[in-house]
Amino acid sequence: MRHIYYCPLRWADMDSQGHVNNVVYVDYLQEARVDMFAVHAPASGGEDLAEGVVVVRHEVEFLVPLVFRFEPVRIESWVTEVRAASFTMSYEILDELPEGGRRVFARAATVLTPYVFSDQRPRRIHPEERAVLKRFLEPVHEVSR
Amino acid sequence: MRHIYYCPLRWADMDSQGHVNNVVYVDYLQEARVDMFAVHAPASGGEDLAEGVVVVRHEVEFLVPLVFRFEPVRIESWVTEVRAASFTMSYEILDELPEGGRRVFARAATVLTPYVFSDQRPRRIHPEERAVLKRFLEPVHEVSR
């Protein structure tokens, strides 16, 4: 199951080239992730997936430049792998076109690990968190590339 | 040849977890890149490598959390591949330790392509730009991983 987040752009997201700066896309992914886990996790014991994780790795592929507009951009996010102490997410930042089809601005993947900030160390994924993550699990070969 | 840039941190770079946020690292890479090409390129016909490029792909690996301090962090950047219309850079964000050795906070790679913003299209790398890029070219197997 993919999580759908409509991410509002800000005028300030544009750089001096008039495009949404590449750095800002990475914040869009973060906002989608917070939305995904804060909306779905609290009811199910996965409270810490929104804020109690750190990013281990990012891969971002930029396909089409994005320019500021008032319509939010759609971000689909899902889980592609769950391991003992980390999990991997995929994302697509896109517009659904009125005539059908999609314009994909960027694709990305992130590896995250639960983190105990008070101890400054990673930790294993709890069973309740694993259950939350499994709801979003989608085999990689189904990813529309 | 690696380009060395000492990147000043800002207090505002920290997120509510008290660490430099993962998004901000990607801006650090951008600042290192602008420094690299603006400092070295203008004398040599490669003026557009600093601002006239777009990011095609980012890979960022986060190794050690970074917390705000007044000392800048060292960013080494170099070129690993030059193609007809794109090139690839690598970076390490690190501290050199007083006792010798290095603490590497993050490693990254970026694929960039020269871009004609007025026409909204990528373009080929000019010969003078290729010469600038070649000065920073370092075979991948020498990368200290």
Next chain:
Amino acid sequence: MRHIYYCPLRWADMDSQGHVNNVVYVDYLQEARVDMFAVHAPASGGEDLAEGVVVVRHEVEFLVPLVFRFEPVRIESWVTEVRAASFTMSYEILDELPEGGRRVFARAATVLTPYVFSDQRPRRIHPEERAVLKRFLEPVHEVSR
């Protein structure tokens, strides 16, 4: 007439104290302003009020700390004075409370001047722009302080 803009917060807007950072409020004002003039001006000859202005002066009063949540915050903005080459806006960033009444997080005022970026100089307000601004004009003594 006040312009109403519902400003979405971002998780990244929080600083290491866990509050929306004071700097980010100033971006919220900017986003409200772009929304106000881009939505209302284009039909009426005031196209440049959204992006073709520079800020001459800001005054921002912070009343209640704002913490990240998924609900946007309401920003009311209006015009308090129109001069030959500048105008003044006021804003309130607030929640309307379910039980009635308002929680005001911040109040602000901004002086702006139309600016010709290609020539790097301010210019006078055009008559069509004046008409747009007048629609939002509200005498200062009515401001709910």
Next chain:
Amino acid sequence: MRHIYYCPLRWADMDSQGHVNNVVYVDYLQEARVDMFAVHAPASGGEDLAEGVVVVRHEVEFLVPLVFRFEPVRIESWVTEVRAASFTMSYEILDELPEGGRRVFARAATVLTPYVFSDQRPRRIHPEERAVLKRFLEPVHEVSR
């Protein structure tokens, strides 16, 4: 006594108009403030003036547009008033010109109050903090306006 901070600019500080965005100046003030109190306060019992304060009010006057360059911009900051539970700072963001004189990009004033984040409430200024603030106190009529 004025505190001098040389604030490095970032390429990303520019907005789509090619100037350092007005919002970013307010972050520059914050960075100058953190530098001022973190550098001078720790030895003297004023540890909390850098991070344990909240902004009550900002006034910022923008005089000359600032464009990205590699040279840091000079920020002078000082204290103009100390009250029981708040204090006021002034700032100038400027270049010292080689031919003598100064180009002032912005002037600003900020009212701050010490804040107990764990209790979400302001508090009075401690005597040791008052001593730190007094070192930077400069009567307003000496301010070079």
